[in-house]
Amino acid sequence: MQGLRQFLLLPLLAALALPKGSSVESTGAPRCGASLHELNKALRIELNANASCTWQIQRNSNQTIRLIFSYFKFAPSSSCETESIKVFDGPSTNSPLLGQVCNSTDAVPVLESSSDSLTFLITTNSVDFRRNFFVFYYFFSPESNTEDCGGQLTGSNGTFSSPNYPAPYPAFTYCVWHIQTPKNSKINLQFQDFFLELDRNCQLDFTAVYDGSTTTSGLIGKVCGRAQPTFESSSNTMTVVLATDSSTSYRGFSAHYSSVPLPGPVEPDTFLTCSSDSMKIVLSKPYLASLGYNESHLQLNDPSCRPVITDLVTFSFPLSSCGTVKKEEGQSITYTNIISLSATGNVITRQKNTEIIAKCRMENNSTLEVFYITRDNVIQNITAMGRYNVSMSFYDSDSFSKPIHQSPYYVDLNQTLFAQVNLHSTDPNLLVFVDTCTASPQSDFGSLTYDLIRSGCNKDDTVVTYPPLEHHGRFKFRAFRFLRSFPSIYLQCDIVICDSNNSNSRCTQGCISRHRRAVSPHTWKTNTVVGPIRLKRDLSSADPSESLTKAVAEEIPNLQQYNFYTLAFVILISNILIVVAVILKHHKHRAGYTYQKIQSSL
Template identity: 30%
Template sequence: MYDHSGSHMRQRRALMSKFCDQRSGCVAELNAASMQVPEGKVVVLSFRFLDLESDNLCRYDYVDVYSGHANGQRLGRFCGTFRPGALVSTSNKMLLQMVSDANTAGSGFLAVYSAANPNERGDQYCGGRLMKPSGTFKTPNWPERDYPAGVTCSWHIVAPKNQIIEVKFEKFDVERDNYCRYDYVAIFNGGEINDAKRIGKYCGDSPPAPVFSEGNQLFIQFLSDLSLTADGFIGHYKFRPKKFPSTTVPPTTTAPPTTTRPIPLKYSAALCQQKCKRKGTPESHYCSSNFVITGTVITAVTRGGSMYATISIINVYKEGNLAIQQAGKTMSTKIVILCKKCPYVRRGLNYIFMGQADEEGRGMIAPHHFIMAFKAKNQRAFNMLKNKRC
C-alpha cells in the first residue's frame, strides 16, 4: 500500500481499489505505517499532497496520525484536500493509519517524515513533549512575524504525578471568529485530543484566563487554516503542587457547602440592599464593561446571596477576559450575579450581559452593571456596538 522511498510514504489508489474489489462485502480497508527516528529525536511529518473523500467529521476516508502508537495521543485526523501543517511527535515514534470505505475515493496522499531535535524550532513546525518544571511555548515565527498558514502544533505537558500544571498566555493574537472555526488553540486535560476533556477553545486577540489542569498532564493544540494569519502567541507553563493554597476568602459558616470557588470580588452587603434600577444604555456601558455578550440562561442556581448562571451564547460583541467554552457550534460561559435579585434573570430567557470578568474568566454582574432582555429585532442595533470606539 505504501511506497517507502527514503522518508517518503505514498498511497497508490489503484492498488487499494483492486484489493478492495477482491474482497466479498468489503466495507473498509485499514493500513498503517510506523515511523521511527533515533532515540532523543522527534518525528516531523509533512503532507505534500492530500486528496481523500471530504466529510466535515472525516467519517469515511481519513488519515489518523498518532504520537508513538495507536494507543498514544492522536495528533490529528485528516480528510478532504485540506493539507495540515507539519505534525511533530512527542517521542521518536509516530504512527500513520489510513481508513477508507468502499465508496467515494480520492487520489490519496504523499507525506514525508524526518528527524528533529525536541526543542528545535522551524518556520513550519512546532510542538513536542514538555517535562521541565516550567517553560515556554509559542507559535512558529514568534515574535518576528505572523505564524504560517496551514500549521498544526501540539504540546504535551507532563508533570510529576503529585503535581498539576498552570498555563498562562503572555501575548495572544489568533484569527478571530465567534466560533473559533479557522485558527484556534484548544487545551485538553490528559495527554491527547479528547473533546470530553477539553478545557477550552480560544481565538481572537484577548489572552485566555489562566488554565489549571485536573491531573498531571495537559495537551495543547494550535491549528491555523490556509487563509488569514495573525501575530500568534507566547505562553508559559509551570508545575504546581496538587493542593496549592487558595488565594480566595473561605466561605462563611452560614453559606451552604459548594464545590464552586468563593467569589474573589469583594463587595459589601450594602451593595445588594440598594434599590435595584437599571441605569444607562448599552452604548453608555459598553466601554466600561470588560465583556459584552447576548445569550440564553440555561441554568440558574442560587448559592448564598448570589446566583450562578450558565449562558448559551448568541453573539459576542466584546470578549475581554471572559472564559468561553465551545462544544461543536455551541458556545457557553459562566456568569455570577453577585446580588441574586439585582439584576434578576430567569432561566430560558435571552439577555444582553455587560459586566466584568474575574481572574478565572468568570463573568461578574453587580447591580450597577447592565443587563436587559434581548430580542431578535434588537440584533441590528447591538451590532453597532462592535464599531464603537472607546
C-alpha cells in the first residue's frame, strides 16, 4: 500500500513543479521545434546530439514578447560556434539576430522583440550528451507596464523591495535595479527577507545578481525559495533582477545594500578608454608596484606593441592592430586585447598570474568599455562609455568627392541632394547601413516629421540608396518643402554598423517591409543629424516666408543693384540742385536794381 502511495505521489509532485500553462517539450523522444501561438508558455526542452530545432512564437496581439532562458545546459566544453541558442527578431531565422546564448553565457538571458513574433534556433554538436533547457515567454505592452519596480539606486546605502511587498508579487514581473555606490568601494547586498517560489535550478521565479552595471557584467548568483542570501560585488556597481512567471506568487523580498571601502591601493590612474579609432589603457606605476611587477615586463597580444612609460604606463593602439581580437557576439562587436607578463625563459615562477583584459564592446548607440583584471581568480571591473564617431554631409554630385560646407545649405525646389554618412574608424572590416532617415522642419524633430527611409525601405519616391561601401552609407533624394510656412528642413538618420565578414548582418538585408512599431533595436545603432536645408526660391509660391528666404539667398546681387540705382539717383538730385541754385542766384541779382527817372536838362 505504501508503495502504491509513492507511485501516485511522484507524478503529482512532478506536475506541481511546473508552472501553470507549461508543457514538457521532451520526456522520452526529444521534440524538435514548434509553432507557438499562446499568450504565454513555459517550455522544458531536452535535446541530444546533432539537433537543429526551431521554435516560432507569433500572435496578432500588437505586443512585445519577453523571452527568458532561466536554465540552459549545453554539452561540456562546447563552444558558441558548435552549440548555441540563437534568437531572431521576427518570424523566421532570416530575421535580424537579436541575441545568442551558449556555454560561455554568464547571465540569465532575457530578450525582447520589437515586433509580434520571435524565433529561436537551438543547435547541438555531435557529443553524446543530454542537453536541458527551460524557457518561458509572455506578451506584454510596454506602455501599460506600470509596475513600480526597478530603477537607479545611488548613495552609500539604501533599501528596496519586490512589488507589493510584503503582499505577493504580480505574475510576469520583471524588475531591474542598478546600484552604484561611491568610487573605490564595493557593494554588500543583504536580503533581510526572501520568499520566492521554489523549484530546482530556480527556473520559475528567481532573483539574479550581477557584478557590474549591466546584466552582462557577470552573474554572481541566482536564488529562489526561502533564504537570506548575501552578495558582494568587486566594484561600486551591481545589478539585481527579479523575474516571475504566471504560477504561484509569494511575498517576495526586502533588501538592504551598503558600500564597503575597497582594500589595497587606490587606483585613480588605472583606466581604459575606447573610440572608433583606438583603445587606450593607462596603468599607474604605484599600482603595478603593489602587484610586484615592473612596467618593462608587460606586453600586449602582439609583443612588438610597447607602452609609453612616463609617470604612467600607457598602451595606446588602433583597434585593428597589436593582436586585438575582433568578434561578433550576438548583437555586439567586441575588440579584446590582453596585457600580460612577458616570458622570461624560466621554467617556474612565484609571481601571481595576472592578466589585464581590455574589451571594447560596441553596443546600443555607444561603445561600452569593459576593463577587468584577473588576480588569482579575483576579477575587478572598470567600465566607461563612448560612442561611434559618425558624421553626415551633403555632396555636390554622385561622385561624393566634394562635400558641401555651407550652412544653411541653400537648394532649389526639386534639386537632387546627395547625402553620405561617414564612419571614422581604423577597423577596415565594418559596413555602414542607413536604416532610417526622417525629415523635420524643427531641429528637435517634434510632431511634424516625414520619412525618407524607414527600416531600410525607401518611403519617398525620389529616394535612391546606394549599396553599403566600407565606411560610407549613401543616398540621394530631391529637395521638397513642407506645406506650412517653414523655412528650414533637418534630417536625422539612424545608422547601423555591421561586421563586413558577416554575410547575414543587418547591413546586407536591405529593406525590412514587415510592420514594426519601432526601428529594430540593433545593438550598435547610432544616429546623426544634419541641417538646416533651405530653399533658394519657389517661383510658384507667394508664401512670405519663402519670399524672405529668396531675399536672403539673393542678398548680395540685390545689394549691388540697389547701390547702382542709389548712385544714379544721387547724381540726378545733385544736378537738379545745381540748376535750381543758379536760377535763384540770377533772380536775386535782378531784384537788386530800381527804376530811376532821368531828369531832362531842358
